[in-house]
Amino acid sequence: xxxxxxxxxxxxxxxxxxxxxxxxxxxxxxxxxxxxxxxxxxxxxxxxxxxxxxxxxxxxxxxxxxxxxxxxxxxxxxxxxxxxxxxxxxxxxxxxxxxxxxxxxxxxxxxxxxxxxxxxxxxxxxxxxxxxxxxxxxxxxxxxxxxxxxxxxxxxxxxxxxxxxxxxxxxxxxxxxxxxxxxxxxxx
Numbered sequence: 001x002x003x004x005x006x007x008x009x010x011x012x013x014x015x016x017x018x019x020x021x022x023x024x025x026x027x028x029x030x031x032x033x034x035x036x037x038x039x040x041x042x043x044x045x046x047x048x049x050x051x052x053x054x055x056x057x058x059x060x061x062x063x064x065x066x067x068x069x070x071x072x073x074x075x076x077x078x079x080x081x082x083x084x085x086x087x088x089x090x091x092x093x094x095x096x097x098x099x100x101x102x103x104x105x106x107x108x109x110x111x112x113x114x115x116x117x118x119x120x121x122x123x124x125x126x127x128x129x130x131x132x133x134x135x136x137x138x139x140x141x142x143x144x145x146x147x148x149x150x151x152x153x154x155x156x157x158x159x160x161x162x163x164x165x166x167x168x169x170x171x172x173x174x175x176x177x178x179x180x181x182x183x184x185x186x187x188x
Contacts, residue, residue: 002033005138005170006041011049011129013139014038016097018055022075029177030140032081037138039085049134051093052078053125055145057101057117093132100124108162115158118147122155123163130167139171149173149183156185 006012014034017023023031031052038050074082074089082088104120115123129137139152146152152171159165172180 002037002138002140002172003041005136006037006045006048007136008045009047009134010045010136010138011051011093011132011134012038013051013053013125013129013137013141014092015140015142016053016055016145017075018058020058023077024142024144026142026174026177027145028075028077028081030142030174031078033177034140035081035085035087038091039087047133049093049129049132050087050091051095051125051129051137053100053121054094054096056096056098095125095128097121100128111162113162115162116151116154118151119155119158122152123159123165126156126159126165126167126169127163130165134167137167137169139169141171141173143173143175146171146173149181153183156183 012034015027015030017027034050038048042048079089082091100121101117101124104115104124107124108115108120126137141149141152143149149171152173156169159167169185171183173183174180
């Protein structure tokens with residue numbers, strides 16, 4: 001079903017997980033779904049991308065504490081999923097939530113605009129994807145980390161309003177591995 005949203009220059013956003021607590025079972029299944037979609041479609045769409053956002057904000061009190069974390073060391077479950085689909089971490093574009101947030105703060109400090117931190121991370125991730133040349137983004141996220149998708153929707157709207165992004169987006173917001181609500185740019 002989600003394959004219908006994959007077109008040339010699409011990036012599949014395989015969710016995110018907290019560095020300190022590691023991924024939940026649902027987040028692991030969403031990563032597996034993203035990797036599966038990517039591996040099935042990349043031959044047809046060689047410009048397809050695979051994206052992962054690391055939550056290195058919650059539970060981490062300072063940048064000095066963050067510096068001691070191995071941010072880009074994937075959990076063993078994620079490495080196994082990549083191996084099973086004959087992919088490697090090199091197929092994955094990994095971004096840190098704190099770096100997205102900090103880059104966003106610098107960008108808006110002269111704009112006289114306020115954006116909530118979670119919305120800013122979403123807006124910046126869409127801007128970054130667009131800067132990397134993607135035209136479409138399919139995000140796979142869980143309801144818990146996104147406030148039932150509200151943060152995704154609000155951040156995506158901010159990306160359009162504040163940063164002028166044109167990237168088309170859809171988010172499948174999962175409450176369980178087989179149940180999701182679809183949020184689309186065309187609904188806004």
